Amino acid sequence: MNIKSAWIVFVVTLLITLPTRIYQVLFLVDQDTGFYTDGIRTTAFVSVGLAVGVLLLIIMCFMDKSTKVRYSPIRSVPAAVIGALAGLGIILQYAVGIFTFDESQNLIPSIILSLIGICAGAIIILTAYNFAAGNNTFEERPLLALIPSVWGCASLVSLFITYVAVVNISENIYDTFTVIFLLLFLFAQAKMLSRIDDGKSGKMIYVFGLPAALLSLVTGIPGTVMVLGNISRTSSFPAGLYPVNVLLSLYVLVFLINYSHLKTDEPELANASLKETEAQINAAASGISEDADSEQPIGAPKQESCLEFLGKAYHSEERFCDCVQSPFLKG
Numbered sequence: 001m002n003i004k005s006a007w008i009v010f011v012v013t014l015l016i017t018l019p020t021r022i023y024q025v026l027f028l029v030d031q032d033t034g035f036y037t038d039g040i041r042t043t044a045f046v047s048v049g050l051a052v053g054v055l056l057l058i059i060m061c062f063m064d065k066s067t068k069v070r071y072s073p074i075r076s077v078p079a080a081v082i083g084a085l086a087g088l089g090i091i092l093q094y095a096v097g098i099f100t101f102d103e104s105q106n107l108i109p110s111i112i113l114s115l116i117g118i119c120a121g122a123i124i125i126l127t128a129y130n131f132a133a134g135n136n137t138f139e140e141r142p143l144l145a146l147i148p149s150v151w152g153c154a155s156l157v158s159l160f161i162t163y164v165a166v167v168n169i170s171e172n173i174y175d176t177f178t179v180i181f182l183l184l185f186l187f188a189q190a191k192m193l194s195r196i197d198d199g200k201s202g203k204m205i206y207v208f209g210l211p212a213a214l215l216s217l218v219t220g221i222p223g224t225v226m227v228l229g230n231i232s233r234t235s236s237f238p239a240g241l242y243p244v245n246v247l248l249s250l251y252v253l254v255f256l257i258n259y260s261h262l263k264t265d266e267p268e269l270a271n272a273s274l275k276e277t278e279a280q281i282n283a284a285a286s287g288i289s290e291d292a293d294s295e296q297p298i299g300a301p302k303q304e305s306c307l308e309f310l311g312k313a314y315h316s317e318e319r320f321c322d323c324v325q326s327p328f329l330k331g
Contacts, residue, residue: 002060002064002065002066003060003061003064003066003206003260005060006056006057006060006061006064006206006210007210009053009056009057009060010053010057010210010213010214012053013049013050013052013053013054013056013057013214014214014217014218016049016053017046017049017050017053017218018217018218018221018222020042020045020046020049021046021218021219021221021222022221022222022225023042024036024042024043024046024222025222025225025226025229025231026225026229026231028042029226029231029232029233030232031231031232032232033232034232034233035169043170046170046218047170047173050174050214050215050218053214054177054181054211054214054215057207057210057211057214058207058211061203061206061207061210062203062207064203064206067199068198068199068201068202068203069198069202069262070195070198071136071192071193071195071198071201071202071259071262072136072262073130073134073135073136074131074134074255074258074259074262075131075132075133075134076131076254076258077131077132078254079128079131079251079254079255079258080128080129080131080132081128082128082247082250082251082254083124083125083127083128083131083251084124084125084128084129085247086121086124086128086244086247086248086250086251087121087122087123087124087125087127087128088121088125089121089243089244089247090117090118090120090121090124090151090244091117091118091121091122091125092240093117093238093240093241093244094113094114094115094117094118094121095114095118096240097110097114097238097240098111098114109158109161112154113154113155113158116147116150116151116154117151117154117155119147119151120147120148120150120151120152123144123145123147123148124148124251126144127193131258136193138190138193138194139193139194139195142190142193142194142196145189145190145191145193145194146187146190148186148190149183149186149187149190152179152182152183152186152187153183155179155183156176156179156180156183159172159175159176159179159236159237160176162236163176163236169235171219171233171235171237172235172236172237174215174218174219175219175235175237177215178212178215178216178219178220178245181208181211181212181215182212182216182245182248182252184204184208184212185205185208185209185212185252188201188204188205188207188208188209189201189205189209189255191204192205202259205255205256205259206256209252209253209255209256210256212248212249212252213249213250213252213253213256214249216245216246216248216249216252217245217246217249219237219242219245220242220243220244220245220246220248220249221246223235223237223239223242223245224242224243224246226239226242227239227240227242227243
């Protein structure tokens with residue numbers, strides 16, 4: 001099992017479930033009740049397809065044995081543009097929501113969620129800027145990278161509180177799992193950008209990223225169609241976040257693609273650096289050898305005694321006498 005096979009499962013699952021969801025939205029919705037007119041047949045088909053697809057993606061990505069490299073700054077214009085749009089969408093959704101609260105909503109938790117969402121959108125825009133400039137601000141300020149994860153936790157809590165008061169329908173289940181996997185992906189990405197546990201984070205962004213992108217597309221595109229077509233719906237998920245889910249899914253996919261390219265390029269850079277280091281060592285060794293040879297006088301013998309060399313160089317007849325006992329020491 002490897003990541004490439006997981007991409008195939010992702011595409012196949014998306015092609016099976018997304019058209020069915022769009023068909024449900026366009027042709028099977030009862031405008032009076034918001035429920036589907038075919039009962040649970042298409043809903044069961046989509047639910048089973050998503051469950052099997054997500055489970056396969058998690059298993060295949062988790063069982064992948066390839067080595068994940070340490071994260072280094074990525075320069076990607078598509079990731080920068082999509083990330084900036086997603087961040088702006090989040091900020092716009094919660095900024096408008098501050099002034100349009102319903103009387104039935106609890107004011108203080110809603111304001112807190114909106115403020116956290118605005119901060120999370122700003123951090124995602126900062127991440128997009130890093131992709132545009134090829135920088136990594138979060139390596140020096142790791143706490144900033146956790147803000148989108150905090151927003152994901154707050155959104156999940158808000159969904160649970162909302163869904164307790166309504167009928168448990170399939171759309172609410174899809175939306176809940178979408179938020180869960182987006183939260184897990186944002187947390188794994190925060191650890192990677194902060195250079196914390198690089199090897200494990202490199203695997204977890206695939207384990208959580210591909211299911212998050214799949215669920216975001218399957219919920220975001222039909223939800224956006226319902227909003228644009230003014231179609232009745234029973235889901236309690238904020239309508240303005242459906243387009244944001246689509247942008248976040250594209251953001252996740254572009255990030256994973258760029259990281260996979262970084263993974264294939266990293267060994268080549270390492271080999272090039274190793275070859276360059278070896279060349280520098282060889283050059284240094286050659287320079288030392290040349291310096292050692294240049295210090296020897298011209299014509300100096302390689303294997304010759306010092307006395308023989310001095311006699312030939314200076315035409316000297318002097319020599320060392322043999323050691324004998326002094327005559328004055330006799331008697």
